[in-house]
Amino acid sequence: xNYTGCRPLSEEEIVRLLDACEGxxxxxxxxxxxxxxxxxxxxxxxxxxxxxxxxxxTKVAKEVHVARGFMKxxxxxxxxxxxxxxxxxxxxxxxSSRMWHPLFxxxxxxxxxxxxxxxxxxxxxxxxxxxxTNAGLDVDRVGTHTLRKTFARKMWVSPIVNRDPAKMARLLxxxxxxxxxxxxxxxxxxxxAVLA
Numbered sequence: 001x002n003y004t005g006c007r008p009l010s011e012e013e014i015v016r017l018l019d020a021c022e023g024x025x026x027x028x029x030x031x032x033x034x035x036x037x038x039x040x041x042x043x044x045x046x047x048x049x050x051x052x053x054x055x056x057x058t059k060v061a062k063e064v065h066v067a068r069g070f071m072k073x074x075x076x077x078x079x080x081x082x083x084x085x086x087x088x089x090x091x092x093x094x095x096s097s098r099m100w101h102p103l104f105x106x107x108x109x110x111x112x113x114x115x116x117x118x119x120x121x122x123x124x125x126x127x128x129x130x131x132x133t134n135a136g137l138d139v140d141r142v143g144t145h146t147l148r149k150t151f152a153r154k155m156w157v158s159p160i161v162n163r164d165p166a167k168m169a170r171l172l173x174x175x176x177x178x179x180x181x182x183x184x185x186x187x188x189x190x191x192x193a194v195l196a
Contacts, residue, residue: 005182006145008153009037013137017128020135027096029127031089032110032119036147038083040155040172041066043125043144045078047118052105055094060087078173148172152183 009017014037021029036046045066054061065079082090090109094100099107108118119127125144132142152172161167169180 005141006143006149007141008149009137009142009146013135014150016135016137017131020131022134025127027089027093028110029131031086031093032124032127033131033147034089035082035086036144037150037154038086039064039080040148040151041078041080042148043121047108047110047121047124049109050105051094051099051107051109054082054090054109055100055105057100057102060090060094062087076173149183152180156184 018030018033021033023029032046035041036043039046048066049064054064061082063079063081065077067077093109098104099109107116110119110124111117112119112123121144128144128146129139129142132139132146152168155161155171156163156168161171165177165180168184169175169177172180172183174180
């Protein structure tokens with residue numbers, strides 16, 4: 001089957017991708033990738049976050065809220081619980097960059113080169129593609145939306161969502177199930193079922 005757009009990553013590719021993050025901004029890049037794969041937020045939504053959105057001065061929050069103004073369509077805000085892996089990655093980011101200090105509360109969580117400006121969507125794309133390249137992955141269909149599609153793939157087969165399009169649409173913040181189904185590359189499974 002020929003698919004378009006970004007593709008989700010397998011578990012083995014996720015490990016390789018995270019291991020391939022390197023350099024001065026490794027903690028930031030790992031936190032961005034892990035958070036994208038465990039929240040399903042779009043890249044602009046992730047880049048809208050400030051330190052104060054995930055840090056209360058003593059610990060990383062258990063959930064994150066993206067305001068309506070930063071959501072696609074600007075219709076409603078969305079709050080997602082933070083998986084322990086995300087909280088660990090965010091804690092490492094805050095410690096390595098010293099952003100736990102009160103002076104940094106209004107800084108973008110994923111900032112660019114020590115300045116109080118967020119990464120651009122292009123810079124975030126480069127973070128993901130560079131890590132995928134370093135990991136030796138096929139980068140033909142890898143980009144920032146890969147993180148969101150990886151989240152969708154994991155949630156689709158989870159015991160709670162259990163292939164329910166209504167639950168999946170809610171997790172992704174979609175009003176239209178048609179949009180949700182485009183995230184799920186299951187056509188090959190259907191073909192295999194017919195042939196079995």
